[in-house]
Amino acid sequence: MPKRPVNSNKSMFGSVLNVAGSINYRGAAVLSSVAVLKVGAGYSTLACPSIVANSITSYIPDIVTIPLTMKNGSIMKDEYKKILLLLPKYHVFSIGSGLCSILSNNKGVKKFFTMLIHSISSITIPVIIDADGLNILSELKSVVLPAFTILTPHPKELSRLLHVETAVIQSDRVRYAKEAAKHYSAVIVLKGSNTIITNGEQVFINTTGNSALAKAGSGDVLTGIIAGLCAQGLSILDAACFGVFLHGLSGDLAKKDCTEYGVLASDLLHYIPMALEVLSK
Numbered sequence: 001m002p003k004r005p006v007n008s009n010k011s012m013f014g015s016v017l018n019v020a021g022s023i024n025y026r027g028a029a030v031l032s033s034v035a036v037l038k039v040g041a042g043y044s045t046l047a048c049p050s051i052v053a054n055s056i057t058s059y060i061p062d063i064v065t066i067p068l069t070m071k072n073g074s075i076m077k078d079e080y081k082k083i084l085l086l087l088p089k090y091h092v093f094s095i096g097s098g099l100c101s102i103l104s105n106n107k108g109v110k111k112f113f114t115m116l117i118h119s120i121s122s123i124t125i126p127v128i129i130d131a132d133g134l135n136i137l138s139e140l141k142s143v144v145l146p147a148f149t150i151l152t153p154h155p156k157e158l159s160r161l162l163h164v165e166t167a168v169i170q171s172d173r174v175r176y177a178k179e180a181a182k183h184y185s186a187v188i189v190l191k192g193s194n195t196i197i198t199n200g201e202q203v204f205i206n207t208t209g210n211s212a213l214a215k216a217g218s219g220d221v222l223t224g225i226i227a228g229l230c231a232q233g234l235s236i237l238d239a240a241c242f243g244v245f246l247h248g249l250s251g252d253l254a255k256k257d258c259t260e261y262g263v264l265a266s267d268l269l270h271y272i273p274m275a276l277e278v279l280s281k
Contacts, residue, residue, distance in 0.1 A: 001040070001242075001276065002232045010042030014231025017090040018224070019083060019116075020097040021048035022109070023073060028098025028131070028220040030056055031265055033063045035224025038272040039246070041231040044224075045090070047083060049075055073101050074108035080116035092126045094227040096133025097220040110136050120146055126230040126239070128152065130223040135160060148236050149186040152223055158190055174203055187236050189226070189244060191219060197240045204241050208248025212255045217265025222247045225272070249275040 005012070016036045021029025029048045036044040043064070046053070050067035057065055066086065068079045087093060099113070100106045113136045120127070121144040129137060129145075130152045137143065137151075138160035151161070155173075159166040162180055169176045170192075177190040181200035190196040195206040226243035230236060250271040254263040 001279075002234070004040065013040055013042035014091040014228075014233070015043035015045065015089070016041055016092045016094060016224075016227045016231050017045050017047060017083070017086055018097070018227065019047045019068075019093075019095040020099060020220070021046070021052040022098055022101040023049065023051055023104075024102050025098025025100075026052045026056060027217055027266075030060055030063075031217050031220040031269070032094065032097040032130075032224040032227075034060060034269055035221045035272065036228040036231070037062055038269055039225050039228035039232075039243075039276070041092075041228035044228075045086075047086070071108055073104035074106050075099075075112045077108050077111035077115060080112050080119065083116055084119055087120065087123065087125075090125065092128070092227050092230045093120070093123070094128040094130065094223055096128075096130040097223055099132035100135070110139075113137075114140060117143060117145070122146070124148065126150065126227075126236050128223055128227050128230070130219060131157075137161065138163075145184055145186055147185075149184070150189060150226060150230075150236050150240050151180070151184060151186050152189040152191065152219065152226070153180075154191045154219065158188075174198070174205075178203065187240050189222075189240050191222070195244045195248070197237070197244055199237050202237070206241075206244045206248055208245050209251050210248075210255050210260055212258070212260040212263035213248065213251040213268075215263065215265055218247075218251075218268065221265055221268045246272065246275050246279070249278065253278070 033046045045064040047066040053065040053067040134157045181188040197204040229239035
């Protein structure tokens, strides 16, 4: 972890712009945004549908919110221009957690994501794409991702990205994680038991974590952890590796108090500082 000088301020620890959430998945926006701060980043901004921003501001005062205009239950496609104007102010960009609604056809948000991703191919800050962002990405025929991109799929999401059956991917996880890394020129975090992290050449296999992490929202916390580490200057590969290890260790500590059955994704936020304390020793 980067050292934290006594004489410091929030600008020294980086900032993250997180595009996340929908009318049904407000929690994903909260979990990913708060995790950014829990690992030590200085500033966490959430750009989300206006209905989400209005509902979580009083609940989580630590997050800065940017409301995005909605139409028919989905982010309007032209709101991508607002994100482009904001990006130069931030050190890291993350997108995808809970982005699509189960009550909408999501045409607007899919166009929003597509226009945005095609517009940021030349940016040089770390970009983390998760969840619904990955699903929309898998539908694009041709795309050039930013140079410092991390993709965080679970096996089903990777099957969509590579157009390979999930069972086939699970039969050789390292091979297909490396294949995806080379295809998208990105660091891949293939989630699951013994999560795999690879840039297409180097491969790392995680040793922390347990079945308590197999619960809705856990991946959103991981996205925020990785984004927050990138904001403090870690390389995308180091942030992915350390983020996955820290996420799993938080789950291991939570399991001791809550059992593998009772851990919630929101509990992980409480255990992240404890995991950092363990690692500091």
